[in-house]
Amino acid sequence: MAEVTLRIPTPLQPYANGNGELRAEAGYVDELLERIGAEHQALVQRIRTRDGQLRPYVNVFVRRTDIRELQGLETELHDGDEVIVMPSVAGG
Amino acid sequence: MSARERRLKELREEIGEVTPAEANELVDQGGLLIDVREPEEIAEGSPTSALRISRGWLELQIERQVPDTDRTLLVLCSGGTRSLFAADGLRRLGYSHVRSVSGGFNRWKDEGLAFEIPRVLDADARARYARQISLPEIGAEGQARLAGSRVLLIGAGGLGSPAAMYLAAAGVGTLGIVDHDTVDRSNLQRQILHTDAAVGTPKVESARHTLNALNPGVEVLGIEEHLTSDNIERIFEGYDVIVDGSDNFPTRYLVNDACVRLSLPNVHGAVFRFDGQASVFWPGGPHGGPCYRCLYPEPPPPDQAPSCAEAGVMGVLPGLIGTLQALEALKILLDKGQPLVGRLLCFDGLGGEFRELRVRQDPACAWCATDGDVPAYIDYERFCAAG
Numbered sequence: 001m002a003e004v005t006l007r008i009p010t011p012l013q014p015y016a017n018g019n020g021e022l023r024a025e026a027g028y029v030d031e032l033l034e035r036i037g038a039e040h041q042a043l044v045q046r047i048r049t050r051d052g053q054l055r056p057y058v059n060v061f062v063r064r065t066d067i068r069e070l071q072g073l074e075t076e077l078h079d080g081d082e083v084i085v086m087p088s089v090a091g092g
Numbered sequence: 093m094s095a096r097e098r099r100l101k102e103l104r105e106e107i108g109e110v111t112p113a114e115a116n117e118l119v120d121q122g123g124l125l126i127d128v129r130e131p132e133e134i135a136e137g138s139p140t141s142a143l144r145i146s147r148g149w150l151e152l153q154i155e156r157q158v159p160d161t162d163r164t165l166l167v168l169c170s171g172g173t174r175s176l177f178a179a180d181g182l183r184r185l186g187y188s189h190v191r192s193v194s195g196g197f198n199r200w201k202d203e204g205l206a207f208e209i210p211r212v213l214d215a216d217a218r219a220r221y222a223r224q225i226s227l228p229e230i231g232a233e234g235q236a237r238l239a240g241s242r243v244l245l246i247g248a249g250g251l252g253s254p255a256a257m258y259l260a261a262a263g264v265g266t267l268g269i270v271d272h273d274t275v276d277r278s279n280l281q282r283q284i285l286h287t288d289a290a291v292g293t294p295k296v297e298s299a300r301h302t303l304n305a306l307n308p309g310v311e312v313l314g315i316e317e318h319l320t321s322d323n324i325e326r327i328f329e330g331y332d333v334i335v336d337g338s339d340n341f342p343t344r345y346l347v348n349d350a351c352v353r354l355s356l357p358n359v360h361g362a363v364f365r366f367d368g369q370a371s372v373f374w375p376g377g378p379h380g381g382p383c384y385r386c387l388y389p390e391p392p393p394p395d396q397a398p399s400c401a402e403a404g405v406m407g408v409l410p411g412l413i414g415t416l417q418a419l420e421a422l423k424i425l426l427d428k429g430q431p432l433v434g435r436l437l438c439f440d441g442l443g444g445e446f447r448e449l450r451v452r453q454d455p456a457c458a459w460c461a462t463d464g465d466v467p468a469y470i471d472y473e474r475f476c477a478a479g
């Protein structure tokens with residue numbers, strides 16, 4: 001288990017009770033989403049589909065790297081890691 | 093014999109002269125031709141291969157341009173007199189192989205050797221861009237390059253406004269602006285191209301007015317159209333860089349797909365509330381890297397996109413991101429520095445933090461990475477995205 005911070009940018013904050021970051025203990029990204037989802041179901045639904053796939057318009061970065069380049073949702077987390085959710089935004 | 097004539101005679105003997113044809117041959121063997129005439133003279137033509145440094149700047153600039161003091165330098169003026177004095181100055185700086193071209197550019201032209209009419213800066217431009225020309229990364233040559241450049245801005249809104257202002261101020265010769273909207277009072281909090289007096293007028297008109305007031309030397313082309321799969325390639329034709337400041341997903345994906353097809357750099361910026369991001373998508377460029385679809389393969393469906401009620405943006409945010417886009421566009425045009433290729437620069441305005449996220453080309457991206465046919469353009473359904 002690692003203590004990590006999930007950073008939530010403003011478009012998704014309404015689904016996290018307005019929080020910009022949430023802390024949790026988890027060994028892997030999917031576990032982190034599972035734990036966060038227990039309390040913030042709507043947030044996690046915006047990140048992955050019901051069958052557990054990442055949505056094509058949301059990316060998750062661990063240690064500044066897209067988890068698709070790592071082990072996807074099975075990417076291992078270390079103490080102090082910052083997990084950043086980055087949905088596509090179109091505002092201009 | 094006057095003092096001047098006596099000195100010239102000495103210099104001819106000490107330095108040595110070559111004919112234009114001989115100079116041309118020495119250039120082929122690794123020599124460097126230096127045209128030391130004034131900008132007004134060079135505007136009428138200068139040997140194609142020449143380095144151009146006017147006599148008054150020669151000693152100050154030569155070391156940076158030609159660090160090798162053993163290189164053969166062939167100095168040229170209009171008739172072969174000033175070049176003798178200039179060659180003497182170079183010799184005194186330590187350049188050991190210096191020759192003066194007898195008869196100068198007049199004879200060079202008469203002998204039918206290659207010359208060109210270089211893009212040069214007039215007096216207004218030299219004054220206007222003085223602080224930029226003095227940067228070694230830009231110089232008069234880079235400034236002339238900007239004058240010959242064409243940038244297309246998608247949108248004259250929150251991002252397009254500051255981007256266009258700085259690109260016009262920097263001297264990009266042609267700015268195309270695609271926008272079919274009219275100015276609304278609610279735009280003015282962030283869209284600094286437009287003024288209160290322009291409310292109700294087409295944004296492209298308002299933009300042209302503001303940009304030409306700032307810099308009359310810039311040609312501003314307004315394109316008052318909705319970008320679609322039918323018109324996008326026609327509209328993009330002839331531009332060097334695309335700056336995406338659009339406010340909706342369908343346009344962003346069209347812009348990406350056209351940039352990939354045409355190998356154009358797509359300078360990306362997007363904002364939402366207090367957040368912003370910028371990157372350069374240019375898989376066909378010298379740095380490789382991802383396209384927008386490598387990062388986000390598809391736009392969100394309407395029910396997953398931020399709703400209209402949530403739309404809102406702190407006006408300064410697009411100001412920050414749009415100016416970053418202008419900087420990236422200028423770097424690409426000048427071929428200087430490291431563009432934001434493969435990096436998504438994210439700004440958290442409330443936290444006051446920049447974060448750089450690594451993004452790479454998706455090896456399975458059908459648009460930019462695979463060998464098969466590039467998919468056809470897609471006109472996604474337009475819905476209210478947060479703008």
Ligand SMILES: [Zn+2]
Binds near residue numbers: 461
């Ligand atoms: Zn791609």
